[in-house]
Amino acid sequence: xxxxxxxxxxxxxxxxxxxxxxxxxxxxxxxxxxxxxxxxxxxxxxxxxxxxxxxxxxxxxxxxxxxxxxxxxxxxxxxxxxxxxxxxxxxxxxxxxxxxxxxxxxxxxxxxxxxxxxxxxxxxxxxxxxxxxxxxxxxxxxxxxxxxxxxxxxxxxxxxxxxxxxxxxxxxxxxxxxxxxxxxxxxxxxxxxxxxxxxxxxxxxxxxxxxxxxxxxxxxxxxxxxxxxxxxxxxxxxxxxxxxxxxxxxx
Amino acid sequence: xxxxxxxxxxxxxxxxxxxxxxxxxxxxxxxxxxxxxxxxxxxxxxxxxxxxxxxxxxxxxxxxxxxxxxxxxxxxxxxxxxxxxxxxxxxxxxxxxxxxxxxxxxxxxxxxxxxxxxxxxxxxxxxxxxxxxxxxxxxxxxxxxxxxxxxxxxxxxxxxxxxxxxxxxxxxxxxxxxxxxxxxxxxxxxxxxxxxxxxxxxxxxxxxxxxxxxxxxxxxxxxxxxxxxxxxxxxxxxxxxxxxxxxxxxxxx
Numbered sequence: 001x002x003x004x005x006x007x008x009x010x011x012x013x014x015x016x017x018x019x020x021x022x023x024x025x026x027x028x029x030x031x032x033x034x035x036x037x038x039x040x041x042x043x044x045x046x047x048x049x050x051x052x053x054x055x056x057x058x059x060x061x062x063x064x065x066x067x068x069x070x071x072x073x074x075x076x077x078x079x080x081x082x083x084x085x086x087x088x089x090x091x092x093x094x095x096x097x098x099x100x101x102x103x104x105x106x107x108x109x110x111x112x113x114x115x116x117x118x119x120x121x122x123x124x125x126x127x128x129x130x131x132x133x134x135x136x137x138x139x140x141x142x143x144x145x146x147x148x149x150x151x152x153x154x155x156x157x158x159x160x161x162x163x164x165x166x167x168x169x170x171x172x173x174x175x176x177x178x179x180x181x182x183x184x185x186x187x188x189x190x191x192x193x194x195x196x197x198x199x200x201x202x203x204x205x206x207x208x209x210x211x212x213x214x215x216x217x218x219x220x221x222x223x224x225x226x227x228x229x230x231x232x233x234x235x236x237x238x239x240x241x242x243x244x245x246x247x248x249x250x251x
Numbered sequence: 252x253x254x255x256x257x258x259x260x261x262x263x264x265x266x267x268x269x270x271x272x273x274x275x276x277x278x279x280x281x282x283x284x285x286x287x288x289x290x291x292x293x294x295x296x297x298x299x300x301x302x303x304x305x306x307x308x309x310x311x312x313x314x315x316x317x318x319x320x321x322x323x324x325x326x327x328x329x330x331x332x333x334x335x336x337x338x339x340x341x342x343x344x345x346x347x348x349x350x351x352x353x354x355x356x357x358x359x360x361x362x363x364x365x366x367x368x369x370x371x372x373x374x375x376x377x378x379x380x381x382x383x384x385x386x387x388x389x390x391x392x393x394x395x396x397x398x399x400x401x402x403x404x405x406x407x408x409x410x411x412x413x414x415x416x417x418x419x420x421x422x423x424x425x426x427x428x429x430x431x432x433x434x435x436x437x438x439x440x441x442x443x444x445x446x447x448x449x450x451x452x453x454x455x456x457x458x459x460x461x462x463x464x465x466x467x468x469x470x471x472x473x474x475x476x477x478x479x480x481x482x483x484x485x486x487x488x489x490x491x492x493x494x495x496x497x498x499x500x501x502x503x504x
Binding site for chain 1: 407
């Protein structure tokens with residue numbers, strides 16, 4: 001498999017001097033689903049914002065499908081990396097669902113029937129056919145999350161990055177989302193605190209702490225390593241059966 | 252999610268007014284209100300004509316008289332002052348039920364009242380038959396700058412979100428014993444307005460990041476290339492054309 005994402009030596013500090021990313025390396029193969037785990041403040045969201053050039057690195061490089069991120073490739077990288085933000089209300093800003101899903105394709109220069117086809121395609125991928133004329137404000141949390149995903153799928157990205165995709169979802173909404181993500185062919189980087197969700201959806205996980213990758217491996221194995229989890233303020237939910245993990249990692 | 256419905260004035264329907272293109276309706280409403288505004292107040296017959304036209308509009312839109320009257324209540328706070336005019340106006344006086352009232356003042360009240368009611372009815376018909384995104388699209392087709400229509404549509408989109416946030420802040424204050432009943436308790440309200448400003452600003456930054464992430468380069472894309480048909484304009488022109496002839500009649504007599 002070819003690498004769809006290559007991050008090497010990425011460092012970033014906020015203007016106040018606070019260093020968030022420190023010489024971070026990360027690779028993702030095309031079609032791979034990877035969970036990005038780590039405590040609050042580890043730099044997960046900051047990393048995500050670098051992947052399509054919202055933040056620009058102080059040092060290091062990012063390549064998407066072999067294309068180096070710089071001023072000239074920014075538009076192309078933003079098409080290839082679809083960012084789904086944590087609060088769907090930040091992502092859905094147009095008056096109707098159809099216009100929101102069409103916003104990205106319109107910025108890519110598509111119009112008319114071609115754009116409408118993209119919107120229909122993306123809505124059907126998330127099981128939201130017929131949502132087009134509705135106002136994003138009147139959707140439920142789970143529906144908003146799915147439409148937010150559709151807004152980036154409409155740009156036909158190579159890599160989908162989701163920030164806390166399960167936050168605020170009820171158990172049914174969470175299960176619908178995991179089914180949906182597992183059914184997509186796109187490479188996915190899912191930033192989450194929801195360890196069972198990571199286990200369910202992502203065969204591989206990466207733990208980021210203090211701006212660096214501290215562990216990278218099979219999700220079930222990482223989650224079975226209680227010392228590793230404890231060292232980075234990660235915890236499995238109460239009542240979660242660890243033997244379930246050993247069974248999964250052996251399989 | 253209920254908060255989102257409070258600013259949604261649109262009444263779904265399939266009336267002739269609903270089916271007319273939004274830009275034609277916008278121009279019709281504007282011309283009608285303009286005709287009413289320039290009509291001299293003593294031309295009572297012209298106002299009777301306008302009232303008939305407004306009633307025709309309401310009936311044709313199928314939004315119902317009760318809903319129209321309920322929504323008209325929003326103008327009450329704005330016209331209350333007009334009822335003081337007969338008491339404070341100078342000049343000749345007229346005896347009304349034992350009160351010596353200023354004739355000039357009475358005409359003033361009549362002027363404000365009729366024009367406000369006719370203007371508000373027009374906007375009620377417009378808002379009830381046209382969803383906000385359509386109104387924005389109509390304004391765009393009337394060549395309003397994309398920046399302005401962008402601001403309007405963002406305001407509409409986030410009004411509910413921000414109102415809900417304000418509601419949660421209020422609930423949090425009440426839950427900790429705040430009871431804003433007296434003026435000197437207004438301080439927390441003022442500081443929460445500051446907090447709301449900061450929160451809205453931060454949301455603005457996040458929305459902007461989300462727009463950039465999807466390739467936004469400073470211009471809002473257009474989503475509708477359809478234009479109003481000649482039949483739309485003809486249909487919409489009927490009532491404002493009659494109103495303009497009434498206004499001209501009033502101005503020339």
